[in-house]
Amino acid sequence: MVQLSEVVVEVKDLFFSYNSQFVLKGINLEIRKGEMIAILGENGAGKTTLIKHFNGLLKPSKGFVKVFGLDTRKVSVAQLARKVGLVFQNPDHQLFAETVEKEIEFALRNFGFEEEVIKRRVDWALNLMGLAEYRNRSPFTLSIGERKRLAIASVLCYDPELLIFDEPTAGQDYLQKERIAELLNLLKTRGKTVIIVTHDVEFVVTRFERVIIMSSGQIIGDGSTREILTNLNILSKARLLPPQIAKCAWLLSDLNIPKDLIYPEELVEKLKDLISGGHE
Structure with a gap:
């Protein structure tokens, strides 16, 4: 008998509204430890709104979301932050420090890591994301692609169990996409749970085992990459091109x-x- 891994994210009958307009409608979902999942859908499908429930930034209007067994309605973002890392689509929404190095240091200091560990993890994250030469630069002098990689580095450094990336390949050239792919493989070998939101079907097709398709605030497809990305009916409803x-x-x-x-x-x-x- 195959033993299922623990449930990391449990979503039950989730509804969420902005100004009385529901943008998530009856979402039911389970994500297990070690899964690599891609969430796809057109703009306005509800993808980003959904993942913001996974670290408590948004709270359900109806239903519930549990992350590592914690009901997000009853805990703060800070309580979830040590285990859940979210990289925003727009890196400027999370960058603020004077230098690239200090940007990566911030979370480590906030979580109380020792100085020796901080130095080691900062060096590792800078090298991993190809940013070592910019360590003393202001984040806001970097290109959009470099700022996005810095945002990823600032989350990777404190080693959360669940990592969520919103459009990680946007603005990246082929080489940097391959670097991100290598990073995802590394996270997989370390047993991390990884969720990405993306429009990049070609990036997803050979790298992810499970795909979720959203349209108009609902999940219209959830299954293996082969099953979902060769279903032209589902892709058409979501206005996505097939691989x-x-x-x-x-x-x-x-x-x-x-x-x-x-x-x-x-x-x-x-x-x-x-x-x-x-x-x-």
């Missing part, structure tokens, strides 16, 4: 190419089989 390999497979389905392919290698193998079969 390129999935789209190619659909276009070639009349040639008996399976419609649920998501990896380039899979498509290549099927095409090879098709070609070799045609020459027998």
